[in-house]
Amino acid sequence: xxxxxxxxxxxLSRSSxxxxxxxxxxxFFAQLDPxxxxxxxxxxxxxxxxxxxxxxxxxxxxxxxxxxxxxLEDRTAYIKIRDRGCGIDDIKQAxxxxxxxAKQEERAGLGFAVMQAFMDKVTVRSAPEKGTTVVxxxxxxxxxxx
Amino acid sequence: xxxxEEKENGLTAYLSGDIDHHTAGEIRELIDSKAEQVRxxxxxxxxxxxxxxxxxxIGLVMGRYKLMQSLGGKVAVTNVSAHIRKxxxxxxxxxxxxxxx
Numbered sequence: 001x002x003x004x005x006x007x008x009x010x011x012l013s014r015s016s017x018x019x020x021x022x023x024x025x026x027x028f029f030a031q032l033d034p035x036x037x038x039x040x041x042x043x044x045x046x047x048x049x050x051x052x053x054x055x056x057x058x059x060x061x062x063x064x065x066x067x068x069x070x071x072l073e074d075r076t077a078y079i080k081i082r083d084r085g086c087g088i089d090d091i092k093q094a095x096x097x098x099x100x101x102a103k104q105e106e107r108a109g110l111g112f113a114v115m116q117a118f119m120d121k122v123t124v125r126s127a128p129e130k131g132t133t134v135v136x137x138x139x140x141x142x143x144x145x146x
Numbered sequence: 147x148x149x150x151e152e153k154e155n156g157l158t159a160y161l162s163g164d165i166d167h168h169t170a171g172e173i174r175e176l177i178d179s180k181a182e183q184v185r186x187x188x189x190x191x192x193x194x195x196x197x198x199x200x201x202x203x204i205g206l207v208m209g210r211y212k213l214m215q216s217l218g219g220k221v222a223v224t225n226v227s228a229h230i231r232k233x234x235x236x237x238x239x240x241x242x243x244x245x246x247x
Contacts, residue, residue, distance in 0.1 A: 015166075015167055015168035016168055018166045018167060018168050019164055019166065019168065022198070037228075037229065040198075040229040041229075044198075044199075044229075044233065047166055047198075047200040048200055048201060051166065051167040051200065051201075051202065054167065055167060105171075105205075106170070106174065106202075106205035106206065106208070106209045107201075107202075107205055108201050108202075108204040108205040108208060108237060110201040110204055110236070110237055111201055113201075113236065113237075114200065114201050114233065114236065117236050
């Protein structure tokens with residue numbers, strides 16, 4: 001699909017940047033005039049993906065999180081979140097609802113389930129010790145005025 | 147982030163702002179230390195002023211559910227927005243605690 005617009009940011013895996021990543025993403029997609037529901041869905045999905053980088057990929061360390069947001073044809077929002085952290089051994093297991101390796105921190109194990117529920121498409125690529133890339137897409141509703 | 151009030155019907159935690167992984171830890175500690183001291187029949191979690199919540203909020207509610215079980219009490223969730231309700235239902239929280247609008 002053709003890329004109509006794009007922005008890239010990267011930030012340290014500090015938990016205070018979770019809110020920054022959500023706000024930056026929401027700010028970028030504001031130009032599509034999304035509904036309140038759509039923007040809440042997108043913010044929640046981004047929050048889950050970024051939290052995974054901080055809690056899991058860079059556990060006990062600090063690293064960079066790379067966020068790419070794009071507007072594709074047909075009002076499609078594209079979001080890519082990449083880290084160079086520890087990677088995921090078993091992606092299928094990691095994506096199972098309630099599976100978590102951080103139970104003692106009260107992580108519910110629902111990050112990927114939320115991303116899948118709130119976005120149209122979620123793909124995860126990962127290599128141990130190399131990092132993980134999550135790509136999410138969501139087609140926004142047509143607005144009457146365009 | 148959280149204001150705690152003791153009432154006749156239990157302990158109420160008025161949550162506010164964004165609930166994410168960054169803020170959940172401190173909210174949890176504040177609620178737990180008060181709840182362990184007061185040992186209320188019911189812990190009310192009021193979401194009226196919550197502006198955002200991701201699955202960290204699910205962990206927060208489930209953890210308080212377990213704490214209240216160990217204290218012999220229960221948890222009630224009130225004033226949830228449509229979006230927060232959506233996240234809670236996805237997690238099946240409605241099977242554990244009463245969620246009131």
